[in-house]
Amino acid sequence: MIVNQNAGYLTTDVANAFCSVYDEVVLMYGRYRANERKLNPKVRIQNTIAYNRVNYISRILTWSLCTMHLSFLLLFKYRKYTVLYYTNPPFSYFNALIFSNPFSVVVFDVYPDILNITGIKKHSVVYRIWSHINTRVFARAERVITLSEGMKKTISAYVQPDKIKVVPIWSASQKFKPIDKKDNPFLRERGWQDRFIVLYSGNMGLGHQLEVLIEVAKELSSIPDILFLLIGDGAKRKILEKQAESHHIHNVIFLPYQTSEVLPYSLASADLAVVALEPQATQASVPSKTMNYLAVGAPILGIGNQGSALEELIHQYQVGFYFFGQYPKAMVELILRVHRDREQLAKISSNCLSVAAHFSYHLANEYVFY
Numbered sequence: 001m002i003v004n005q006n007a008g009y010l011t012t013d014v015a016n017a018f019c020s021v022y023d024e025v026v027l028m029y030g031r032y033r034a035n036e037r038k039l040n041p042k043v044r045i046q047n048t049i050a051y052n053r054v055n056y057i058s059r060i061l062t063w064s065l066c067t068m069h070l071s072f073l074l075l076f077k078y079r080k081y082t083v084l085y086y087t088n089p090p091f092s093y094f095n096a097l098i099f100s101n102p103f104s105v106v107v108f109d110v111y112p113d114i115l116n117i118t119g120i121k122k123h124s125v126v127y128r129i130w131s132h133i134n135t136r137v138f139a140r141a142e143r144v145i146t147l148s149e150g151m152k153k154t155i156s157a158y159v160q161p162d163k164i165k166v167v168p169i170w171s172a173s174q175k176f177k178p179i180d181k182k183d184n185p186f187l188r189e190r191g192w193q194d195r196f197i198v199l200y201s202g203n204m205g206l207g208h209q210l211e212v213l214i215e216v217a218k219e220l221s222s223i224p225d226i227l228f229l230l231i232g233d234g235a236k237r238k239i240l241e242k243q244a245e246s247h248h249i250h251n252v253i254f255l256p257y258q259t260s261e262v263l264p265y266s267l268a269s270a271d272l273a274v275v276a277l278e279p280q281a282t283q284a285s286v287p288s289k290t291m292n293y294l295a296v297g298a299p300i301l302g303i304g305n306q307g308s309a310l311e312e313l314i315h316q317y318q319v320g321f322y323f324f325g326q327y328p329k330a331m332v333e334l335i336l337r338v339h340r341d342r343e344q345l346a347k348i349s350s351n352c353l354s355v356a357a358h359f360s361y362h363l364a365n366e367y368v369f370y
Helices: 009-018 056-076 092-097 113-118 125-140 149-155 185-190 211-219 237-246 263-267 279-284 289-295 309-317 328-340 342-356 361-367
Strands: 025-029 043-047 083-086 103-107 144-146 164-166 196-203 226-233 252-255 272-276 300-304 320-324
Touching: 009 025, 009 083, 009 361, 056 092, 083 092, 092 103, 092 125, 103 125, 113 125, 144 149, 149 164, 149 309, 185 263, 196 211, 196 263, 211 226, 211 237, 211 252, 211 272, 211 328, 226 237, 237 252, 263 289, 272 289, 272 320, 289 300, 289 342, 300 309, 309 320, 309 342, 320 328, 328 342
Parallel strands: 025 043, 083 103, 103 144, 144 164, 196 226, 196 272, 226 252, 272 300, 300 320
Antiparallel strands: none
């Protein structure tokens, strides 16, 4: 039984990998994002409460309801199943304190560490209780799976490092590939074939440090062919729109989430692709968009704190640029430099494609346990 309240392509690939080992695989989710790799027909679906991220109250409520539903199912329906808990909902693996099912935990977001963003500190009661639960549950787990060496280091505060397995993320689609600007219908429809595009695509949540992009766009507003394109939605979108509007910035455009048919083209429009996290969250989460950007050959513009997994990836494979915190002036200088030096960007783009080839959906087989 695989538990992920908000399942997508990564969960699909993992469920399919388990089908090669188990006679029955159940995938429990509240919301499912289909993609080009379909679920194996052997996978049985168990629906649950959908995740609602509108505000903190709705998040906690839907997380809690899903966790309680899971408790009921483990008690009456799936008592003899091996369980793979994802940290969505983040309370899901608390069930391992009650039930004796063999289990593993997939840590995509490290709780309670990520709660620093909301102002909940280490000395708080919530933080201490959650840390204690982690120590107890992770010690009993067959394995703890996470996404990077940086996250492994964070999780090592709760369990011995030799129990933690690092499995990197991979690209969502084999359709993600470089597309020449003149051949890109997303750009042609908008007349943007000659624009230099700094792209952010995805959730504009509270944990994403995006305000700096508006400041950088303001400094570069005198250069007409540089366009800042922000695609998606989230708690920060209205804040960013008001920020751009108050400064009368016209080189920033906001678009809604693109359909799965358009996404390969919108991602491929990027000359620079932004991956941004609040400094407190950088070690606690790795955005899956990173590999999608690499697959289209888009150099990464990373924003985070020092020593993050993203910084390590960028520097190790030379796939982009990395900034610590909000440094608008340094970003302005960087964008101006690569805007003039397209040969440097082309070299980095080639590196991106080489790296992406090593991170395929076959990595899902690393999740399989016997």
